[in-house]
Amino acid sequence: MTHQITVVGLGVGELEQLPYGIYKLLKETKQPVYLRTADHPVVSELMAEGMKFTSFDFIYEKHDQFEGVYGEIVATLLEQAVTEPIIYAVPGHPLVAESTVQQLLAQTENINIVGGQSFLDPMFAAVGVDPIEGFQLLDATAFEIDEAQIRQHLLIGQVYDQLVAGDLKVMLMERYPDEHDVTLVTAAGTSQQQVTTVPLYELDHVTTLSNLTTVYVPPVTDQTILNRDFTTLKQIIARLRGEGGCPWDQEQTHESLKKHLIEESYELLEAIDLQDDNLMIEELGDVLLQVMLHAQIGLDEGYFDVRDVIGSVSDKMIRRHPHVFGDVTVDSTADVVTNWQDIKAQEKPERIHLLDGVTKGAPALMRAEQIQKKVAKVGFEWDTVAGALDKVREEIQELQEAPAAERLGELGDILFSLTLVGKYMELSAEEALQQTNDKFIRRFRRMEQLADRPLTELSLSEQDALWNQSKQEEQS
Template sequence: MTHRITVVGLGVGELEQLPFGVYKLLKETTQPVYLRTADHPVVSELATEGMKFTSFDSIYERHDRFEAVYADIVETLLEQAKQEAVIYAVPGHPLVAESTVQQLLARATDIDIVGGQSFLDPMFAAVGVDPIEGFQLLDATAFRVDEAQIRQHVLIGQVYDAFVAGDLKVMLMERYPDEHPVTLVTAAGTSKQHVMTVPLYKLDRVTMLSNLTTVYVPPVTEEKALNRDFATLKDIIARLRGEGGCPWDQEQTHESLKKHLIEESYELLEAIDLQDDNLMIEELGDVLLQVMLHAQIGLDEGYFDIRDVIGSVSDKMIRRHPHVFAEATVDSAADVVANWQTIKSQEKPERKYLLDGVTKGAPALMRAEQIQKKVAKVGFEWDTVSGALEKVQEEIRELQEAPPKEQLAEFGDLLFSLVLVGKYMGLSGEEALQLTNDKFIRRFTRMEQLAKRPVEELSLDEQDQLWNQAKQEEQS
């Protein structure tokens, strides 16, 4: 049987700000009193009046992470409550930014909450903000930059030293301008309240940091910073497609955008081949634009929106990576691929035949690679590349001997066999042909540069000489 745990909020100020009921409870209790931390103005004043307590400050010194500290405190309190009723006193209000209290509530039923003033009221007063405008309260020790709503007021607690402030600064600078003003408020609502506003990049240079320090980050108003936010892109696409938007965007359908998605994808591949980071940023943006347009069309038609798209891929990644998000174990990348295929086949039971999932809209060479990889999984392949090479020779002979009406089919058989050779050698037919296309363009362009008159006026021998010269230059 567990005895009652009474959780008391000590408020944020000095003793005269402590509610009389809380003061009386702490002064008159015969139960043991435990403090999450003794580093609080009220504690020192109550101690001078003879209050006895046990502080958990020593637990902070035993652990490197706050999660472990809080877990240790909770276990200690639950064990003590098996023997007798206890009082657990925390700074501020017990239900505001108190992880230990939330954990206690999740694990025990005999818990009373006795309020105290949270730091939020004096914090808003210190920075002159009306919370009705919308705000977030976050923990610096568990801060994730993508959680920050840059259009809202953001309060970040637990900025207790320069190390935490430094980590917080680096993360915030991913979303906010370096010069964005931030306000540090220490001991809000007390006679020792200290308020300082600095540019974001100086956040970790402030010397007055303590466990009573909270950072206020005002909403972003700069257009350049707002344009980096996903919500802005979503709003832009909605406006383009909406009333008073762009006639071209308004006319687009899933079908009309197909060619644009293909074009943008190939432009991205070119940027990757060029290893041009700035060009990759631009081309990735163009691909994302196509995704956003399709999602907006889905929303306009009432079938789906971008959240459905994101939710679908998130669910899929979690489901297909049980070695990361669940209890499965893998020893190699091959195990990952095997697990992926097994899970994928369970997700799509409607596919009756092995090649049902081959993408019909993919480029022909890429589609041939997909086909050959799938049939290889059931053993439909030669043991070595020599069999595939012999097949190429066979297809060449058949092409040479084929009548005109059969040449297209035989030419396709030859290409399919060459792609199969690439599979055995670990080479992509699509990438190989693109590489050769680029090489041909470079050499022919150089041939035109070397020619002393238009290439169409040159004989084949003259063209061939210039071609060989361009080839030698490239190889030297």
């Protein structure tokens, strides 16, 4: 059984700011008193009055990460509480930015919280901010830039040295302008309070950092920066489709947008082939626009919104990657693919036939590739590419001999067989034909440039000569 652990908040200031009830408790107690850290303004004054403490500062020196420090402190407290009631004193308020207290609460119910002033009130006073406007409180030692809400006031605690400040600066500069002013407040609410405002890029140049330092980052107001935020895009799409918005956007439906999604997807593929990063940014944006329009239509009709879309894909990625987010072990990419397919099959039990999942709206060559990959899983394929090549020759022969009414089907058989050849050679028939289309366009344009008159005035042999010249130029 664990005896009671009384957790006391020492506040943020000197002894005169310590509530009388907490001061009396610490002066009169016969219980052992443990400090997370003795590096606090009130501790030295209490010690001068003859009070005895056991500090956990030595644990900080044993670990490279705070998780290890906090874990050992909690384990030590729980061990001591087995034999007798104890007092555990922490800076500020026990329930504000105190990981050890949260861990204690999770591991034992025999806890009594005795409050103290948190650093938040004097912090807001130091920077002149009304918290009702909206703010975030984050930990510099576990900071993730994607968690930052750049439209709100941001407080980041535990910026205790220049190394932490340097890491924080680099992350903040991913989303905030380099010149964005930030304010560092050390020992907020005490007579030693220091307030320093610098451009973000100088954050780690400030030398007055300590375990009592908090960084304040004001909201972003520059619209060009806000335009990079997902919330802005969502608001734009909602306005376009809302009252007083754009008539074209208001008229769109899931069905009317289908052709635009296909067009934008192919324009993105072209940008990828060109290896043009700026064009890829633009075309990815156009594809994202289509996603956002469909999501807004879903919201307008009351069926779903973009959060449902994001939640669906997030759930799927976690579910289908148990080797990353779970305890499954894989040895190769093949294992990953096998797991993916097994999980996918469990998710879609309504698909009773092997080819039920073939995408109906995909381009024909791409659809043929999907079909061939699926049937290969049950062994419906030749052992080598030789069989596929023989099939191509057979289909060509059948096309040559087919009556007019059957030629379309025979031509399809040839294309299907050629796609299978590509599968054996690990080549995409869709990409191969696109590449050939682009190549033909380049060479034909060069023919037009080389001709001294319109191509319609040239004989076939003259055109053929220009084609060969265009081809030779490209290969040289």
